[in-house]
Amino acid sequence: MNVSAPELASLASPTADRPEWIWRNGTLSRWEQAQIHVNAVGHASTAAIFEGIKAYRADDGRLLLFRLDEHLRRLFDSARICRLDLPYSLADLRTGVFDLLRGNGYDQDAYVRPWAFPAGLIREQMVPAGSVCEVVIDSWPFRSRPDVTRGCRAGVSSWQRVSDAAMPPRVKAFSNYHNGRLAMMEARENGHDWPILLNERHKVSEGPGACVALVRHGTVTTPSLTSGVLESITRDTVLRLLDESGEPVVEREVDRSELYLADELFFLGTAWEILPITSIDGLPVGQGRPGPVTRRLADAYARLVRGRSDRHTDWLTEVPR
Numbered sequence: 001m002n003v004s005a006p007e008l009a010s011l012a013s014p015t016a017d018r019p020e021w022i023w024r025n026g027t028l029s030r031w032e033q034a035q036i037h038v039n040a041v042g043h044a045s046t047a048a049i050f051e052g053i054k055a056y057r058a059d060d061g062r063l064l065l066f067r068l069d070e071h072l073r074r075l076f077d078s079a080r081i082c083r084l085d086l087p088y089s090l091a092d093l094r095t096g097v098f099d100l101l102r103g104n105g106y107d108q109d110a111y112v113r114p115w116a117f118p119a120g121l122i123r124e125q126m127v128p129a130g131s132v133c134e135v136v137i138d139s140w141p142f143r144s145r146p147d148v149t150r151g152c153r154a155g156v157s158s159w160q161r162v163s164d165a166a167m168p169p170r171v172k173a174f175s176n177y178h179n180g181r182l183a184m185m186e187a188r189e190n191g192h193d194w195p196i197l198l199n200e201r202h203k204v205s206e207g208p209g210a211c212v213a214l215v216r217h218g219t220v221t222t223p224s225l226t227s228g229v230l231e232s233i234t235r236d237t238v239l240r241l242l243d244e245s246g247e248p249v250v251e252r253e254v255d256r257s258e259l260y261l262a263d264e265l266f267f268l269g270t271a272w273e274i275l276p277i278t279s280i281d282g283l284p285v286g287q288g289r290p291g292p293v294t295r296r297l298a299d300a301y302a303r304l305v306r307g308r309s310d311r312h313t314d315w316l317t318e319v320p321r
């Protein structure tokens, strides 16, 4: 298939859902001018790390970032493990996020993605430790996708989750998503919406873009942080909400067969929020529709992130006008 030069150019030009500004190395640049040389793509991107943050438009018009500092801290954690030196402080990046969101003037929810990649035309096979990094923050309008009433179909993948001993899933690195992508392609081929990956011990780890939890006999259980998962902020949010209301919640290794006996199953993550799973490998989960605990959590989460709840207002950062 031949793709014409104008068609290729149009893929990289701003449209209604591509914003005007991108934050790059301390200043706002016009979206279409934020370019790098094609030679910089390969090795620099294998070493790139990022974060995914959600900004919610509250009923009173405020734009609220959910757990901004925790996300930025995790970016620094990823940088540390990957030995990348970010030339900005957490406070600098927080200000960068504010500048960007104000500049783009969102009147709806937005996804915010700070990321860092080694700068320049790297010719070495391995990006050296301590390479100078570029830091970028991009953003785009982002509606809540999860259909809480319908849920999704999941399947256990034949691809294994990358292990901490190989490519730590604790690091939010673009390269890790190669593993998730393979699993996702297989899931779609098999008629599922999303995969759940098992780890090297054949225990449940996570989905390609979210953690997973099950409800059985009234207890919410989620794989432990040593199961090959990202240290998810949504997972932490849900565990804390449950714990604070005195509801039973457990973090431990989870067997594959427990997924088939669960009364309820759901994904949890910034982008997917609380997404009910209604079938697993073709078996209905519970009654085959989103269960009461999942729906209650999804509702509590939706109210929390939009500032409609009195709980944990400390998790919300308003973008200064």
Ligand SMILES: Cc1ncc(COP(=O)(O)O)c(C=O)c1O
Binding pocket: 052, 206, 207, 208, 209, 210, 211, 229, 230, 231, 232, 233, 234, 235, 268, 269, 270, 271
């Ligand atoms: C692989 C993976 N696991 C889990 C999560 C959920 O993490 P968080 O709740 O911090 O968004 C994500 C989302 O970014 C992810 O990509």
